[in-house]
Amino acid sequence: MPNRLAQATSPYLLQHADNPVDWWPWEAGAFEEARRRNVPVFLSVGYSACHWCHVMAHESFEDDVAAAYMNEHFVSVKVDREERPDVDAVYMEAVQAATGQGGWPMSVFMTPDGEPFYFGTYFPPEPRHGMPSFRQVLEGVRAAWAERRDEVAEVAGKIVRDLAGRELRFAAVEVPGEQDLAQALLGLTREYDASHGGFGGAPKFPPSMVIEFLLRHAARTGSEGALEMAQDTCERMARGGIYDQLGGGFARYSVDREWVVPHFEKMLYDNALLCRVYAHLWRATGSELARRVALETADFMVRELRTPEGGFASALDADSDDGTGRHVEGAFYVWTPEQLAEALGEEDGLLAAQYFGVTEEGTFEHGTSVLQLPQQEGVFDAERIASVKERLLRARAERPAPGRDDKVVAAWNGLAVAALAETGAYFDRPDLVDAALTAADLLVRLHLDDKARLARTSRDGRTGAHAGVLEDYADVAEGFLALASVTGEGVWLEFAGFxxxxxxxxxxxxxxxxxYDTAADAEKLIRRPQDPTDNAVPSGWSAAAGALxxxxxxxxxxxxxxxxERALGVVKALGPRAPRFTGWGLAIAEALLDGPREVAVVGPDxxxxxxELHRAALLGTAPGAVVAVGAAGSDELPLLVDRPLVGGAPAAYVCRDFTCDAPTTDTERLRTALRAR
Known part of the structure; x- marks a missing residue:
């Protein structure tokens, strides 16, 4: 019989609706029930594309004996971290403070008042590698609750007090200056992996926000080192296994430092951010590889993540059926030489193996290989390779596909709107701009209420129950501002303002x-979450600074x-010391130092x-420049007001703080004016 999760909109929660565990969603009733029964709350947080979440669910939450013990001694609450990033952030902070590490699934035991006292992530069904079994953890927590309640209360109270003391304030801190950004660049240079691109060792995550900073810094200062780090990292990722060489799009991260073996889930936010990064790299350098990857990633998002309502789904799972009924990580994406020959014939199978680096030994598990581009493409016949890729893509489509988490997250859709709008404009792909407009329209229709308050999620045209957090407001505003620049439609600027x-x-x-990550009138948790550091996505803090x-x-x-400017005070404080985790904030600081420039293009539609002038304005590399386009005399966008034609011809005005240089009708002069240096 389904449990309470059967009414959820989250695909992750719905995956647990038939568990024998008597799950509750995160709601007041769960904590009231724990008080009534005088038992602790077990909180389990995960997300649908999380491999180890599925493993623990299968091993423990689908087990009748484990479930019966949980139901007798705990109130169990299941949370989708993508629906409730505030709950996830607060308790993950506690987990990391207590254990020095974190991850998902996150397992937290707490009092009926929501005060945590014992933590962990994945627990196996039997003791393993120094980890206790899940049953041992449950029994230990139950015993502590029954026999040492005062000690439990003391631990929980101390944790809550420690969390409360972590509130961040940066009153009267100056904005980042040249020295701060130079220091951040030096820090990145020290951590740069010159052999393989990217920063740090394994596992290695795509540093999209750091690359955005490097591109802006290179444009503004002429730093060759910054541009080289950005270019080299982008090329290494695009040629590695983290990039889907057949279908486009990036996996979440690489388990090795060489970008060979990905953790195979594909997230909307990664692909939106990276699509924009590669488009901006092409804008700065003209790189053909950057152009190809930007367009392939945009096409991947539209083809595989777009929902029937016109929004974009959150993720594709890492796991899929391997054809024998087993759910295996990467099964959809990996190949053996024999499989290539079966799909292509012997001769083209050998060519594909050489081109994509598929070996008998394999680069992944059980003799399989992740497709890469280990050699320069120029030595191969382009037409033949195109045919090979097309046939392999068709053959792969016959395999059981990974599951899709089809909930629409407002923030991530905002990032996708910005990426698709700009990529479509740069490469004359109106279909991509149309996709951005359709997704933006869905956000307005379904996620915005009559007071312009955002809902965090929707699914199947049904609005989720949870309020938007700071990143939702900031990233959706970012997408609307990009649409305003690309389309010249003032309504998007107006919605961003709301x-x-x-x-x-x-x-x-x-x-x-x-x-703060949550609104002043949001549900009160044990601490009001607040994090200025960028992680997988721009922090709400830095995203808000950029949109503002x-x-x-x-x-x-x-x-x-x-x-x-006040928000950027935290970047001055953290950027020079932790540049890998303040990439978007540093990119916004680059825009602030450059103005940012305001460009008005006036002329008949x-x-x-x-x-031509509009396109030149959009392709300018001045960091964070904003663009308005419209007819002379229009008041649809503020930058167009009092901007006449010049000699009856369309003209462009380049301004800072609404003080403008002499207008130009010459496209080449406009390009020169919008080169940051």
Whole structure:
């Protein structure tokens, strides 16, 4: 019989709806039940594309004996971290503080007041590698609760007090300056992997936000070292196994430092961020590889992640059926030489093995290989390779596909809107701009209420119950601002303004300018979450700083610019010391130092001269520049006001703080004016 999760909108929760565990969703009733029964709460947090979440579910949560013990001695609560990032952040902070590490599934035992006292991540069904079994953990926690309640309460209270003392404030801190950014660049240079690209060792994650900073810094200062690190990292990732050489799109991370073997799940946020990074790399360098990867990644998102309602699904699983009924990580993506020959014939199978680095020994498990591009493509016949890739893609489509988490997360869709709008504009792909517009329209129709408050998720056209957090407001505003620049439609600027007004009123500490991840009127947890560091996605803090700064450049709004500058105080404090975890904040600081520049293009819609000037404006490398396009005399966008044609011809105005250089009708002069140096 299904448990309470059967009514959830989250695919991850629905995966547990038939467990024998009497799961509760995160709601007040669960904690009231724990008080009534005088038992602790067991909180399990994960997400649908998490491999070890599925493993623990199969080993323990589907086991009748383990479930019966849980049901007797605990109230068990299941949370999708992608639906409730606030709950995940608060308790993950506690886990990391207590154990020095974290991950998913996250397992937390807490009092009925939500105060945690024992933590872990994955627990095996039997003791293994120094880890206790899940049953041993359950029995130990039950005994402590029954026999040492005072000790449990003391531990829980201390943890809550310690978390409360971690609140961040950066009152009166200056914005980052040249020295801070130079110090951050030096720190990145020290951690750079010159042999394989990227930063640090294994596991290695795609550093999309750091690359954005490097590209902006190189554009503004002419730093060859910054550009080389960005270019080399992008090439290594694009040629490695972390990139899907057949279907496009990036996996979550590489388990090795060489980018060979990925952790195979594909996340919307990674692909949105990386699509934009490769488009910006092409804009800066003209790299054909960057162009190809940007477009293939955009096409992957539209082809495999787009939902029937026009939004974008969260993720594709790492695991899939290997054809024998077993769920195996990477089964959909890996190949043997024999499988290549079966799909292509002997001769083309040998060619494909050489081209993609598929060996008899294999680069993954059980003699299988992840496709890479270990050799320069120029030595192969391009037409023949294109045919090989097309046939392999068709053959792969016959395999059982990985599962898809089809909930629409507002923040990640905002990132996708920005990436698709810009990529479509750069490469003359109106279909990609249309996809961005459709997703943006879904966010307005389904996620925004009549007070412009955002819902975090939706699924199958049904709005989720959970409120948007700071990253949702900031990233959706970022997507709307990109659409305003690409389309010239003022409504997107207006919607961005609605969202950012909520940021100013409900997420900003008036006294210090610090930002919180949840609104002032959100559900109260044991601590109000707050994290300025970038991780898999830009932090809500840095994303808000970027959107506020761009909106101020579009409109001249002093409150929005002031809020952006105050928020960037944390980048001055953290950027030089932890640049790998403040990449987006550093990129926003680059925009602030450059102005950012405001570009108004005026001219008749449909006039090729207007289109050329608009395209040149969008392709300018000045960090964070904003663009408005429209007819002379239009008031649809503030930057267009009082901007006439020049000699009856379309013209472009390049400004800082709404003070403009002489307008130009010459596309080449505009390009020169928008080169950051």
């Amino acid at each position: 969202l950012l007004d909520h940021v100013l009123v409900r997420f900003v500490d008036e006294e210090s300018g610090a930002l 700064l761009a909106y101020a450049a579009h409109t001249g709004s002093e409150p929005h610019r002031t809020a952006a 449909g006039d090729p001269r207007t289109r």
